[in-house]
Amino acid sequence: MAGCTSRCRQGVLKLIQSLQRLVSGTLSKDKIDDELEMTMVCHRPEGLEQLEAQTNFTKQELQVLYRGFKNECPSGVVNEETFKHIYAQFFPHGDASTYAHYLFNAFDTRNNGSIKFEDFVMGLSTLLRGTVREKLEWTFYLYDINRDGLINKEEMTEIVRAIYDMMGKYTYPALKGDVPKQHVDAFFNKMDKNKDGVVTLDEFVLACQEDENMMRSMQLFENVM
Amino acid sequence: MAAGVATWLPFARAAAVGWLPLAKKTMPKPPVDKKSRNDEILFVNVSGLRFQTWKNTLDRYPDTLLGSSEKEFFYNEDTQEYFFDRDPEMFRHILNFYRTGKLHYPRQECIQAFDEELAFYGIVPDIIGDCCMEEYRDRKKENQERLAEDTEAEMATDTPLPPHSTSRERLWRAFENPHTSTMALVFYYVTGFFIAVSVIANVVETVPCRPPKGSKKDLPCGEKYSLAFFCMDTACVLIFTFEYLMRLFAAPSRCKFMRSVMSVIDVVAIMPYYIGLVMPENEDVSGAFVTLRVFRVFRIFKFSRHSQGLRILGYTLKSCASELGFLLFSLTMAIIIFATVMFYAEKGTKGTNFTSIPASFWYTIVTMTTLGYGDMVPNTIAGKIFGSICSLSGVLVIALPVPVIVSNFSRIYHQNQRADKMRAQQKVRLARIRLAKKGTTNAFLQFKEEVGFQDRDSDSALCLKNRSSFEHQHHHLLHCLEKTTNHEFTDELTFSEMCMTESVGYRTSRSTSISSHQGVSTSCCPRRAKRKAIRLANSTVSVSRGSVQELDTLQVHKTSAGPQSRSSLNARTEDLKLNCEDRDFTAAIISIPTPPANTPDESLPPSPAIPGILRNSRSTSFTHETVKISSL
Numbered sequence: 001m002a003g004c005t006s007r008c009r010q011g012v013l014k015l016i017q018s019l020q021r022l023v024s025g026t027l028s029k030d031k032i033d034d035e036l037e038m039t040m041v042c043h044r045p046e047g048l049e050q051l052e053a054q055t056n057f058t059k060q061e062l063q064v065l066y067r068g069f070k071n072e073c074p075s076g077v078v079n080e081e082t083f084k085h086i087y088a089q090f091f092p093h094g095d096a097s098t099y100a101h102y103l104f105n106a107f108d109t110r111n112n113g114s115i116k117f118e119d120f121v122m123g124l125s126t127l128l129r130g131t132v133r134e135k136l137e138w139t140f141y142l143y144d145i146n147r148d149g150l151i152n153k154e155e156m157t158e159i160v161r162a163i164y165d166m167m168g169k170y171t172y173p174a175l176k177g178d179v180p181k182q183h184v185d186a187f188f189n190k191m192d193k194n195k196d197g198v199v200t201l202d203e204f205v206l207a208c209q210e211d212e213n214m215m216r217s218m219q220l221f222e223n224v225m
Numbered sequence: 226m227a228a229g230v231a232t233w234l235p236f237a238r239a240a241a242v243g244w245l246p247l248a249k250k251t252m253p254k255p256p257v258d259k260k261s262r263n264d265e266i267l268f269v270n271v272s273g274l275r276f277q278t279w280k281n282t283l284d285r286y287p288d289t290l291l292g293s294s295e296k297e298f299f300y301n302e303d304t305q306e307y308f309f310d311r312d313p314e315m316f317r318h319i320l321n322f323y324r325t326g327k328l329h330y331p332r333q334e335c336i337q338a339f340d341e342e343l344a345f346y347g348i349v350p351d352i353i354g355d356c357c358m359e360e361y362r363d364r365k366k367e368n369q370e371r372l373a374e375d376t377e378a379e380m381a382t383d384t385p386l387p388p389h390s391t392s393r394e395r396l397w398r399a400f401e402n403p404h405t406s407t408m409a410l411v412f413y414y415v416t417g418f419f420i421a422v423s424v425i426a427n428v429v430e431t432v433p434c435r436p437p438k439g440s441k442k443d444l445p446c447g448e449k450y451s452l453a454f455f456c457m458d459t460a461c462v463l464i465f466t467f468e469y470l471m472r473l474f475a476a477p478s479r480c481k482f483m484r485s486v487m488s489v490i491d492v493v494a495i496m497p498y499y500i501g502l503v504m505p506e507n508e509d510v511s512g513a514f515v516t517l518r519v520f521r522v523f524r525i526f527k528f529s530r531h532s533q534g535l536r537i538l539g540y541t542l543k544s545c546a547s548e549l550g551f552l553l554f555s556l557t558m559a560i561i562i563f564a565t566v567m568f569y570a571e572k573g574t575k576g577t578n579f580t581s582i583p584a585s586f587w588y589t590i591v592t593m594t595t596l597g598y599g600d601m602v603p604n605t606i607a608g609k610i611f612g613s614i615c616s617l618s619g620v621l622v623i624a625l626p627v628p629v630i631v632s633n634f635s636r637i638y639h640q641n642q643r644a645d646k647m648r649a650q651q652k653v654r655l656a657r658i659r660l661a662k663k664g665t666t667n668a669f670l671q672f673k674e675e676v677g678f679q680d681r682d683s684d685s686a687l688c689l690k691n692r693s694s695f696e697h698q699h700h701h702l703l704h705c706l707e708k709t710t711n712h713e714f715t716d717e718l719t720f721s722e723m724c725m726t727e728s729v730g731y732r733t734s735r736s737t738s739i740s741s742h743q744g745v746s747t748s749c750c751p752r753r754a755k756r757k758a759i760r761l762a763n764s765t766v767s768v769s770r771g772s773v774q775e776l777d778t779l780q781v782h783k784t785s786a787g788p789q790s791r792s793s794l795n796a797r798t799e800d801l802k803l804n805c806e807d808r809d810f811t812a813a814i815i816s817i818p819t820p821p822a823n824t825p826d827e828s829l830p831p832s833p834a835i836p837g838i839l840r841n842s843r844s845t846s847f848t849h850e851t852v853k854i855s856s857l
Binding site (some may be wrong): 060063064065067068070072086087090103106120123124127128135136138139142143159160163183186187191205208212213215216217218220221 | 233234235238240242243244246247248249255279281324630681
């Protein structure tokens with residue numbers, strides 16, 4: 001009911017506005033110009049030396065990264081829509097938007113809805129050139145959706161579902177039953193040492209370091225860049 | 226996938242670290258990237274204009290020339306750059322495509338040139354950005370239409386008659402393109418004249434002439450000189466009927482012809498006469514058929530075959546059918562509305578003209594088209610108000626579709642003009658090409674003479690005059706061709722002359738002895754001097770006739786002629802109007818070798834003493850056959 005009234009009010013307001021415009025003859029162009037101005041604001045990253053000091057990349061690598069980044073986002077920032085769009089192009093089979101949303105949040109360390117080049121590069125530096133502990137911490141940060149320092153089953157389920165969404169419908173073997181849930185249960189059995197229903201950072205790091213397969217896989221990502 | 230997104234791939238792969246804790250299995254090994262990751266600047270030199278770009282930029286689209294290893298073919302080691310001998314202006318746009326991911330079409334460039342550049346660089350035109358796609362498509366369509374038009378026009382008018390056309394095909398061509406033969410032209414003008422005569426007669430028929438003696442009433446000329454008019458009408462109709470039947474006979478597809486507009490007009494033009502002939506002089510019926518004579522006026526439409534302007538008008542009206550339809554529809558709506566209004570406004574007035582709504586239609590039409598005859602005028606104030614609104618709106622409604630029709634007419638008219646200009650240009654161009662061809666062949670023939678001076682049969686020691694290496698190589702190539710086919714080139718003049726006489730005349734065998742001395746090809750020109758020739762087997766003749774048209778050049782080559790030939794050759798030289806009087810020429814006839822199976826027909830006179838020159842079985846002196854070959 002409340003939603004209905006608010007919608008009605010909005011509609012009436014819009015009607016009055018359009019009538020006004022009709023009578024006074026203002027073109028809607030003016031409004032668009034204002035919007036354009038806002039998006040023209042662009043952001044410049046810090047200097048190359050500072051970034052080099054803060055991250056584990058060399059100057060050339062930073063240059064290459066920035067050129068690609070600037071090409072895609074001339075304004076210097078990536079918003080969530082663009083981010084989702086870009087990420088979705090790598091996974092055409094399924095729906096990558098949910099996972100991209102979580103990734104975006106993980107990269108957006110300052111929580112202001114956009115990723116600057118510094119955030120982008122810092123994230124990449126951690127993932128590609130960081131120590132094992134740093135990588136695991138980043139992953140924990142990714143999984144911890146509400147940023148409370150703990151991963152509970154619901155958060156995990158969301159993440160896992162998002163990942164399975166990326167797979168799409170046509171998989172082999174077919175996705176039958178509640179596969180994400182089973183996956184989460186298996187994960188929690190492994191990670192949650194004290195069986196209190198939540199996973200803390202230390203539990204997480206400890207459990208991962210014990211998992212040899214995982215350690216091996218991590219090393220494979222050394223030379224992505 | 227947009228290649229620009231490729232730059233984000235490392236990021237996406239790095240983000241995969243987030244899956245690791247959840248992974249059930251070990252991750253697969255990543256592919257090893259062998260080539261150095263360092264980005265480098267590439268230099269691309271396009272006709273002198275140097276472009277520089279990152280290697281990564283070009284690698285974004287690996288299925289194009291610049292993005293794949295194909296560009297290595299253009300790499301210049303000395304200058305360490307990629308060199309393309311193409312248009313530098315266009316390359317700018319191509320490179321921008323790599324940089325921005327959007328291909329733009331430069332409006333000032335020719336669409337064909339642009340397409341060619343895209344094809345060269347391996348870029349599919351479909352990726353042109355939305356901003357330029359419409360323009361690109363329009364230009365492309367326009368260009369294709371123009372090309373289709375031109376080839377159509379070319380094929381329709383300038384193709385020479387195919388060699389084996391039946392009389393029916395030739396007749397049809399004569400009807401469709403009167404300027405191809407004089408007979409057709411004469412017929413064309415005669416029919417035009419008779420159409421005019423017929424139309425004028427129809428018109429004059431109704432003019433009142435002075436009444437004959439004894440009568441007071443003015444008589445129309447048609448009735449006074451009824452016999453004269455009847456004769457004229459008969460003559461015209463006979464001609465039209467004859468023409469129509471001829472066209473029907475010659476038409477490649479009779480059904481299609483009968484359904485065409487011009488044929489219908491023809492039929493409608495001549496039917497009234499025949500119906501009038503058949504009808505009895507009955508009072509009741511003849512009244513009805515007098516009106517049929519109205520259809521005789523349709524003969525004027527036969528002029529559209531003769532006048533291009535009329536045809537253009539017809540096309541215009543056809544192409545503007547939708548605008549005309551809209552005009553009609555809106556007019557009808559307005560007429561009905563205003564007629565109704567006027568009728569009810571004027572209903573009260575006594576003795577009014579607006580007796581009914583259909584009666585008001587006439588008033589509305591006259592007012593809307595601003596004619597204003599004044600035979601019907603409103604009297605009430607309301608009627609006058611609505612009448613004025615009616616005339617104002619009429620002007621608007623009629624003025625709206627008119628510019629569209631006008632622009633259509635203008636476009637079609639200009640197209641037609643352009644078609645004519647194209648035809649004229651084509652002729653000039655073809656003439657120029659023929660001249661150029663002749664030039665090269667003459668050069669080759671001259672070259673051959675010089676070589677022939679020295680050593681006929683050996684391929685070595687080519688005469689060195691002031692000739693470019695290109696010419697040398699070209700001539701060598703032609704020489705090789707000659708050796709390959711065992712035939713030689715000669716020149717057009719001699720060949721065509723020879724072929725004229727070949728088909729009808731008889732030949733002597735004298736030249737066979739000549740050829741035996743020369744050891745090359747036969748000559749039949751000396752025989753021509755004697756005006757004797759051997760009648761050939763029909764097949765050879767017909768074939769040779771056919772190929773004469775294709776041949777443009779023949780070879781005239783110098784021979785170290787034997788004494789016997791000298792006299793005939795000299796005689797021949799007089800006939801040949803060639804520039805080189807100081808040389809002896811033997812024109813070599815090249816004709817298709819008659820296979821031994823091709824026995825002479827009965828028409829050939831039994832003269833075993835005279836071996837048929839062009840029959841291998843008999844001529845022993847032949848060292849090789851001669852064959853007609855086409856020009857270079």
